[in-house]
Amino acid sequence: MAEPFIKSQFPALMEHSPELIYLDSAATTQKPAAVLEAVQAFYLHSNANVHRGAHALSIKATSAYERARAQIAQFVDAESPESVIICYGTTHAINTVAHGLTHQLSPGDIILVDGAAHHANIVPWQQLAKRTGAELYPIPLLKNGSIDLPAYQALLQRGPKLVSLNHVSNVLGHANPLDVLIPLAKTVGALTLVDGAQAVAHLPVSVRSLGCDYYVFSGHKMYGPTGVGILTGKRQSLEQLEPMMSGGEMIKTVRFEHSEFAGLPNRLEAGTPPIAQVIGLAKAVEFIQSLDRQAVAEMEQSMLRKARAGLQQLGYFVYGDPGNCHGALAFNLLGEHHQDIGTLLDQQQVAIRCGYHCAMPLMEHLGTKGSCRLSVAAYNTPNDIDRAIEALAIAKDMLSE
Known part of the structure; x- marks a missing residue:
């Protein structure tokens, strides 16, 4: 090494x-040859849509795609491959959650957001608050930019419905003490989302151990391709989300009178997914796991x-x-x-x-x-x-x- x-x-x-x-790797990492080769190899040798074809090429593509999903699930210790939802980046993943929770919030409900959050972890919650009449409050910071724990505990006494936290700050590199912050949020019954975009390339992540409801990250910040991100978390919490997008792939049955959505992960993955990027992301996982x-x-x-x-x-x-x-x-x-x-x-x-x-x-x-x-x-x-x-x-x- x-x-x-x-x-x-x-x-x-x-x-x-x-x-x-x-x-400038916090903006995007460079890509190892193995990732670039995996993306190219898919288009050269396996290009077909997934889940939809009875022919050999589609079966081959589907196998590679779902194998990649399983590798990503193992990498972050997700509950199961079915709890790994393919998105187009961290921003898409957070918006999926914010939209999906619209029906669960009411006027006066409280959303707490990390005071050091990336805009992608602020604006979707502002839009959710606007749609529902909920109220958004930043979690106060100490002078150096770390979360003010006593102030956070005081805000929790107001009974927030959702707490959204950084894992690692994209500016300061601070790792939040999630082993403290998430259990505190649980004591008041809040849902928790963790933005892991800046963490997965630097820290081992166990979504199950963290106990958060939602964990999100991007491929391109962990040596993978652009255009792919992951939403994972507790299966029960994911199943609560109303799909942000609807159409093909995410349905079980369609009638003009009524359509029935499929189960996870399909119900949150409308349309053709970024197949090559997911396969490339799995190679990025392999690259990271090959390192000490x-x-x-x-x-x-x-x-x-x-x-x-x-x-x-x-x-x-x-x-x-x-x-x-x-x-x-x-x-x-x-x-x-x-x-x-x-x-x-x-x-x-x-x-x-x-x-x-x-x-x-x-x-x-x-x-x-x-x-x-x-x-x-x-x-x-x-x-x-x-x-x-x-x-x-x-x-x-x-x-x-």
């Missing part, structure tokens, strides 16, 4: 190696500590809790625009992300109109961090001239 060997599995990185330093995950996590943690120390030594301000940082950290050079930093780094072939990171409320809480974000993955090396720190030093010098 030597680092150069890991990087050599990623064609896009090798094409630009050694010039490009890619530190503990060693990768330790290396990522070491790189983020190194980055934080280097940034602070240069006079950059680093946000968040240094003792709770997974995959990403946010920073600024106070007095300078974050986009200027990103542009100057790009000129030195160091790729980071700058802006609100789809987390405007969190940015406002931190007292900034945006930030730079550096994020790491299994293919990064300590040398990447050294190169980034050198580029940040040059950027600071140029801006101070």
